[in-house]
Amino acid sequence: MIRKGKDCYRRKMEHQLQQNNICGVWKGLKTISGFKEPKSQPVGDQGSHLPDTSTVHTLSCATSPPSTPPCSSLLLTSHQVRNALKKNRARKAAGPDGISSRLLKSCADQLCGIFGYTVNLSLNLGRFPCFLFTLYTADFSYNTPSCHLQKFSDDSAVVGLITDGDDREYRGLIQDFEDWCLRNNLQINAGKTKELVVDFRRRRHSPPAPVSIQGTDIDTVKSYKYLGVHLNDSLDWSDNTDALVKKGNSRLFLLRRLRSFGVQGPLLRTFYDSVVASAIFYGIVCWASSITDRDRRRMDRLVRRASSVLGCPLDSVEVVGNGRMMAKLSSLLNNTSPLYRTV
Structure with a gap:
């Protein structure tokens, strides 16, 4: 009976692989491996960073883009909104609003109605509520031999080369970027922003003064994961x-x-x-x-x-x-x- 059951499951897995049903394959693997979702709550926010004299900042920004013509022909159902909320990654860090992804996923049944109503109202009126949408930083750019802004979607990394302790350009770029975000109704999530310092000098000196964004000192870390690659201060x-x-x-x-x-x-x-x-x-x-x-x-x-x-x-x-x-x-x-x- 065990051999028969394994043979039956093998045929099922082969069929799912042949049909490119990766979701079904993963569910089956979680079942046979005894995988269980961790019960612990997600640990604090983390952001992105790079080498120093450089620094990398992850910005999660919300804004209200220009109004668009009403789109009354498009209507979302509560079922569609519920499915979208269920797809949230429970371990993903919260945004500037502080609402955990785990909460949105767990309470999808209770939230789908009001969220669906809000989105449909937005479509009918042709206006975007400021708390629903993300605006990326594509309009802001900066690039010099010693300092530049690296952007990928909503992950923005300020990278600067500091020579002889002169970090005015580096800190000036950070301040300009912060001012630009404020002018364009973008909120920088300082809690998810980190700084990684790579010191190429032979003699170790005292660490540089922390970068401050919106009155908050940014944490300096020794290692950070940026776009899926782990970087450390030794490179x-x-x-x-x-x-x-x-x-x-x-x-x-x-x-x-x-x-x-x-x-x-x-x-x-x-x-x-x-x-x-x-x-x-x-x-x-x-x-x-x-x-x-x-x-x-x-x-x-x-x-x-x-x-x-x-x-x-x-x-x-x-x-x-x-x-x-x-x-x-x-x-x-x-x-x-x-x-x-x-x-």
């Missing part, structure tokens, strides 16, 4: 490797569970490529050529363990990194967009 990728190895080991457990249920061959390899390899090789173009030998050996051991589960050889970290680097360079060279310029 040695050790924190990033630790995170990748930990994530890879947890996903190898799921790979072994699939094999124990009889899933073999191409389907198991497809699961490895989409779930395991996508996690351990994330951002490999950035770090593959500059990680230490110790970190490279740790990553290669992880790949060899995956190879033993699959029963087939897998490329090492160096081979994968070189291949993806060449692919990225080829795509840049073959891109005829005027946004790219090749020399």
Whole structure:
């Protein structure tokens, strides 16, 4: 009966993989692995940051864009709003309003009615309530040899090179950005903003004075996750490797569970490529050529363990990194967009 049950489940998983039903696959894996959602409440807000003399700031901003013509033909139902609230990530940090994503997800049934009414009223009137929408910082730009503003969606990073203790341009850019946000009805979430300082001087000096935004001193951290990559104040990728190895080991457990249920061959390899390899090789173009030998050996051991589960050889970290680097360079060279310029 156990063998029969495993064979039945194997066929079900193969069908879901063939139909590209990733949601169904994950639900099944959570069931067989005994996964349970953590009961602890999310810890305080975290933001984004970069090297110092540089600093990186994550801004979560709310504003009311210009009014648009009414759109009475579009109507949201309570069911659609409930589904949207249920998709909230419970561990995601709260925004400037301080409302936890876990609360929105847990109370979706109670909130869907009033939220649906508010959105439909907004569509009928052609006006956006200031607490419903996010305005990005695309209109603000700054770029000099020693200071620039790096932006990705609503994650904004101020990066500055400070020489001989002269940080006037760096702090001036932060103040200009803060003033611009105030003029455009954007609220900077100072609690999610962090600063990462990389000191290239041989002699250690006293830490610089903290950056202040809206009267709040910004925390200085030794390591921070920015756009999925872990950066530290030594720029040695050790924190990033630790995170990748930990994530890879947890996903190898799921790979072994699939094999124990009889899933073999191409389907198991497809699961490895989409779930395991996508996690351990994330951002490999950035770090593959500059990680230490110790970190490279740790990553290669992880790949060899995956190879033993699959029963087939897998490329090492160096081979994968070189291949993806060449692919990225080829795509840049073959891109005829005027946004790219090749020399």
